[in-house]
Amino acid sequence: EVQLVESGGGVVRPGGSLRLSCAASGFSFNDYDMSWVRQAPGKGLEWVSDINWNGGSPYYADSVRGRFTISRDNAKNSLYLQMDSLRAEDTALYHCVREGKMLTFDLWGQGTLVTVSS
Amino acid sequence: DIQMTQSPSSLSASVGDRVTITCRASPGIASFLAWYQQKPGKVPKLLISAASTLQSGVPSRFSGSGSGTDFTLTISSLQPEDVATYYCQKYNSAPRTFGQGTKVQIK
Numbered sequence: 001e002v003q004l005v006e007s008g009g010g011v012v013r014p015g016g017s018l019r020l021s022c023a024a025s026g027f028s029f030n031d032y033d034m035s036w037v038r039q040a041p042g043k044g045l046e047w048v049s050d051i052n053w054n055g056g057s058p059y060y061a062d063s064v065r066g067r068f069t070i071s072r073d074n075a076k077n078s079l080y081l082q083m084d085s086l087r088a089e090d091t092a093l094y095h096c097v098r099e100g101k102m103l104t105f106d107l108w109g110q111g112t113l114v115t116v117s118s
Numbered sequence: 119d120i121q122m123t124q125s126p127s128s129l130s131a132s133v134g135d136r137v138t139i140t141c142r143a144s145p146g147i148a149s150f151l152a153w154y155q156q157k158p159g160k161v162p163k164l165l166i167s168a169a170s171t172l173q174s175g176v177p178s179r180f181s182g183s184g185s186g187t188d189f190t191l192t193i194s195s196l197q198p199e200d201v202a203t204y205y206c207q208k209y210n211s212a213p214r215t216f217g218q219g220t221k222v223q224i225k
Contacts, residue, residue: 035214044203044218045154045156046216047207047212047214059212062119100164103150103209104152104207105152105162105164105214108161110161111161
């Protein structure tokens, strides 16, 4: 089955860190660029970061640049998001997303919830 | 960075009505515009790419148009299963910004 499964979310205090993981299956992971997209409770979609198929050219939203780091391990079919210096406004459901051949987001994981609270 | 402005933020229409959602990109993005549908409690689903290309399996009552700065998503005859929030997105380059979303409800 073609799917993306995120893990690693949880409750963390402001200033803390978390590392999110995304396990891909059912398709050739190393053929695709990948993104992280988040959605705060009751809010809209916010693109967070992306990385190209070979791990190069990472890009970040202004809101997370300098605090978050995206990476991937094609041998493990996995995508990661290292989140440091977390803030309350980072509280959201974080989705792992595949960028299809047209660069549109054609496969979404169910998400992992990150809550930043003291 | 390019700003994506969607309107309206919400709308309520009757079954069978024609519904139009607009998305404005500033500056322009050629046709690198996608539309997504997010039903309550579900992940977003890609409806349209390249401003007007309907994805496989998406009902033909959905259509997209526009290029450059102004885009529209049209539902020709609103159905109960179309209740959802719709998002536009520019995808040609980072940041791959989404619009604020339009919540569509049945009157």
